[in-house]
Amino acid sequence: MRNFDRIKVLYLSLDGMTDPLGQSQVIAYLKRISTKNVEYDIVSFEKPEVYKGRKARIEQELAGTSITWHPLEYSNKYSFLSTYFLLQEGWKKVEQLHKFKKFDIVHCRAQLVATLGYKLKTKYGVKFIFDMRGWWTDEKFESGARSGAIYKPLYKYLKSQEQKFFSTADKVVSLTHIGKDEIVKHGWAKENKIGVIPTCVDFDTFQPYTAHQRKIIRVELGIPADAFVLIYSGSLGGAYNIKDIFKIYEALLQHIPQAYLLLLAKTVQGNVKAEIEAFNSTAQQKVIVTSAEYKDVHKYLVASDLGVILYEIKYSVIGRSPTKLGEYWASGIPVISPAGIGDVDYIINRFLGSGSLIKDLSNEESIKDALQEIVYNRVGKEALRKYALEYYDIDNGVQFYEALYRGLIKNNRLSS
Template sequence: MTDSLGQSQVISYLEKIAKKGVDYHLISFEKPEVFEKKRPLVEARIKDSSIVWHPLPYTKKPPVLSTLKDINRGWAKIKELQKEAPFDIVHCRGYIAAILGQRMKKHWNTRFIFDMRGWWPDEKLESGFWNSPVYKPVYAYFKSLERQFFKSSDVTVSLTYAGKDEIVSKGWKGADGIGVIPTCVDFSIFRAFSEDTRTKVRTALKIPLNAKVLLYSGSLGGNYKLEDFVEVYKAFRAVAPEGYFLILSKTEPEPVLQFLEQSGVDKAHIVITSADYNEVYQYIHASDVGLIIYSITYSVIGRSPTKLGEYWAGGIPAISLKGVGDLDLIMDKYPQGGILVNSLNQEELKDAFSKLLNSELVDREYLRASAIDYFDVRMGVEFYVGIYNKLCEQTI
């Protein structure tokens, strides 16, 4: 919960759902290096709610064995809590949590929600993290578990309709047992565009007020290949010779800058920094176009880029490859939201940037309204409350 995604995609939901009469016990695994620093932020947000937080230490090494250790630690906590008051529903965000959720269903017939958050085993394989032959049985194991989760869960939640279609077409679960909700945005945190904020951030980063700025917010490496960033940046600079590339990421900046410089791009116009979750909107205001970039592999059917709704909330359009999750459908519905390209071909990218950087075509109010229409966290709240109510009725 001390990670940005934990705060944006878990706490933002739970604190609002809790107000509707839901009592939560939240078990999470926290990275020791950030836990003590960010713990007060999480505790402050849930202080007056019906959320009881049980943070456990996350262990990363050695691979596989550390995960087994965390699973055992999580199960011990669940058994301890179950003695106090049996749970109606276990809501599992991701595959590791679903191992525990499936076990709860088996032992106590707890209603089990498999909130898959993308096709995790395939993401690990395609990113290169599980490329070693050592991980071949690990991948096979989790793919077999995935089928079990589909079958045993009372509800499976997919971030995309493309992911739901895949599950149904393969016969892994019926359509009635699958819900779809994209990654949502809390608009009380991601504020409407402000010229004053734009000026303040650009001044602090030493970016000229009249320069065009391409923003990337998110992770680097793995499925986010630096070679792809080079191609995009080259096309951007061809259209905006004095433009800047602003990268907002927790990734160590020096290796990234070194790679980009070795690839022949102008390091002087690249700014890499990081920000807390509640500060990200300021950097969006300071930018002109938001970048979404994934390697187009099998797992992208489950991708729902959090950053799209955040970019739109701050009034900037996005550029991305076609074929990522539901982006094609979303851009058809909101045609002023950005441009999807077929490939990272320089001419196609330059044509896209020529259109996106034309400020006369950017309607910030339209973009924010589109974000609220499709990505509002309140819709996510109603979605989950509806599932909880249905499952509790079935229990009765």
């Protein structure tokens, strides 16, 4: 006999569980929610180059939980054709699993896999959550990856799909309040159907600042103990313009001539490496590029003094919720960010001394003003961690999603 207090959720993610995002923004949540009488089946698309090396670690992490992982291979070798076959393979797996498991809810992380959730809802009546994770279609086209007139029909099609998911989903999840306002303003979904939860931080992984950890990393990287370090943690290239980071660093050098720039980047796209090498020759080798596994990122953050948040300011930034903001704070460092990224302006203004906003990234004086504000008027490391715990605690996300699931199931059972 079925335990009707237990909720069966099919979780679909284009990001792999062996990717850093899969570990920080999927597994970290689902492991906690699964202790609340929720049973998960995860279908994710894994990049072969990282899957092989991390598969065993993810399997070990999920062992003993009520989470079953079904990894499928990710490929974008043939662009749209690859995507088509990914979704075909995904649907076969999804339908096969549902016929055996009879899911209560399909939780779709981002737009492409929402195609599968939509089919599961329309064909089998499964409750459908469209967890949009930002404005994916606009991000892709604004990045230049899909530019030119030939792609306009594709853009229109994907946007129509997005609106179909808004209207069909039982619940829509936005990372930002500004994103929710945009959906409501256009009438794509009713306000009471949309929930907002920012990307959260796993505080078990992002440990508090310690002077000992700071010393270890600085010795490893050859950074003097008394040096000021500006850090950028994240991908480089595309929407993450290395030249804008250099602008901020050059302005910082005018305040603190011996400052270092630490680029903690697992993904470096295009000709960024060449740009870094060229810039480093003018910065007298004070630009350090390295990478770290997700579990070790906080060690490099605590070795730093100020964190950079960066996205190109285009339409899609209304949906951006930079995970690194909470991670920086949790590690005891304030932030500097261009104004206009998702809810970041509101968050920084709410938590005094936590960061500063660059009003105009193209204006050197604007950058200098923002740096002066945060370098000389920041709060202490303990206060920053408290800010992070208040706004970015992963337990907030756990409570949010558990309530979302139970609300959907309650309504379903009352109507049946």
